Amino acid sequence: MVQPKPKRLTREQKEEKVEYFKEEIESNPVIGILDMHNLPAKQLQEIKKEMKEFAKVRMSRKTLMQIAIEQSDKEDIAQLEENEAIQPAFIFSEKDPFQLYSLIQANKTSAAAQGGEIAPNDIEVPDGDTGIGPGPMLGKLQQKGLNVQVDDGSIHVQQPGVIIEKGEEITADDAEILNQLGIEPLEIGLDLDVAYSEGELFTAEELDIDVEQYRTDVEAAASGAFNLAVNAGIINETTAETIVQQAVRKAKNLAISEGLPFEETIEEALAYAKSNADGLDSQLDLESVDLDEDTEEAESEETEEEDESEQDSDESEESEEDSEDEEDKEEE
Structure with missing residues (x-):
């Protein structure tokens, strides 16, 4: 040391x-x-x-x-x-x-244990072939609670397992097992x-x-604060440009929807009006309407109105003639 x-x-x-x-x-x-x-x-x-x-x-x-x-x-x-x-x-x-x-x-860097050290983290033995032949090591691994068996002349760990928990002392026997398995639990x-x-x-x-998570959290907080400031209309050197852009966009949209003929909006206003007209036209089923029948009905209505008007005129003239005859008789 x-x-x-x-x-x-x-x-x-x-x-x-x-x-x-x-x-x-x-x-x-x-x-x-x-x-x-x-x-x-x-x-x-x-x-x-x-x-x-x-x-x-x-x-x-x-x-x-x-x-x-x-x-x-x-x-x-x-x-x-x-x-x-x-x-x-x-x-x-x-x-x-x-x-x-x-x-x-x-x-x-990682380093092997010698015995007497404190485990910096949980020390786990992975599953798979250890490459160690059957012998005393089989019993030592079983004593550590590992599910092991001999297959093709070597010890196989059936399921991964923690043999030393974080904070526990690594004994000399533990160090021997770890060294045999090629596990270096220490950080130098x-x-x-x-x-x-x-x-x-x-x-x-x-x-x-966690630097990456910390950066993500800070970026999310900054984005949320910016959106809140913009929506609340808080003007500063960070939000001023976005707030002005929003105001211009809203004013332009209002002018277009109301058909106000400004130089900046006239072209889009006409396009907006045309779009509305096209939409209305698409909702009307003009092909189902019989224009000849409608014309005949209209002409018939006009003829009836003219006949009624002439009748009223004749009745008025007859009334005037009767009135004149009565006046002549009174004079006689």
Whole structure:
């Protein structure tokens, strides 16, 4: 495992180390505390090479790291002391804490168990041919609750099963079974305990998020907020263009439907009127109407009206003649 260099440091060396840490704290926007107690030294060197493009990992004695934090003028940087790292190390980066955590996780590799470790997740044995011949391993797998049988000279797992649950200790016997099956349950890599950025401290639990789901949720929330603002008529630099476009579209549709002869709408208004006319025409069954019969009925009605009019005129003339005769008789 990684251990600080055992050599003694002079007072001057200690002061230089503290000053170096202090400068790194001041010059980097993100400072994290790693826990190195489960990381082999060989893997550490490999990981540091892979991460050098986006982060620097530096470690020393806890007291020197603590003094550097206390001497820094960065806002609320003292929060970094609130970590649970058994063997702490600094990590300095310009990536935001969430990106840094994701990159650290991506640089982890699987490793075999030796016994005595804590299972980071449920350890499951898949179904299928183990490639192991019949012997003591058959009984060990059965003791772990697995449904196994010998087929074609090797042990076959009939159904997948969890043999070690998350948080349980991996015993030496467990490690032997896992190694025989080729299962590497451990993750070798850096463990970010806490990260500081812009006065805020983030724990590993807070940084461990589903980035894609988080992005989807944020996009959905932004879209919903935008639609609400537009429908409510809230005008700002984000919604103004869409609200104006909607208003123009509604005004144009109103002008077209009412047949208002504006230059921008006259062509569409005529098309709209024609469409309505065509629709009305399609609803009328003109072919079923006998136009000749209708014409004859109309002419008959006109003739009757003329006859009635002439009769009324004759009666009026006769009445006038009778009236004149009566007046002549009275004069005589």
